[in-house]
Amino acid sequence: MELKIVEAPFGFRPRIVMPSPEIYKRIGEEGVRKLIHDHYALLRKSEINHLFPQDDKAFEQAEKNSADFFVQMLGGPQHYFKNRGRPMMAKRHAAFKIQPGSRRIWLRCYQEILPKLDLPEDIVLSFWDYLNLFSLWMVNTQENSGNGTRETTLA
Secondary structure, eight states, X not given: OOOOOOOOOTTOOOOOOOOOTHHHHHHHHHHHHHHHHHHHHHHHTSTTGGGSOSSHHHHHHHHHHHHXXXXXXXXXXXXXXXXXXXXXXXXXXXXXXXXXXXXXXXXXXXXXXXXXXXXXXXXXXXXXXXXXHHHHHHOOSOTTSSOOOXXXXXX
């Protein structure tokens, strides 16, 4: 399975196609939360760990917020909306200097874990395609425009 990272000019905001809800039907809320947990474990060890809270409790909260978002977005209960309001993810990430390279690292962490899911390739690719385009919306800083200093909590 090829999970290719799409490159785009800075500021490009593509139309996003939602992933197949089949992923949620097959792995459920617990499976989505494990997927996000595994992703965050890789992020914490990555070159972009400075974009995430360094305090364990705050990091766990950021992970929970992200999991709530993906559970809701994949067709599960609206935990994110109930706890945080409308997602408005680009606005929530605006306080961070997210460069194209940071996006690639974020996606590479998914490239590592998505193939391990016991799911048909088309379902994984549907989710990957969503992540690929969704993540373009989060890029708000051109490469080499600062060190990406963390200013607030992600997700």
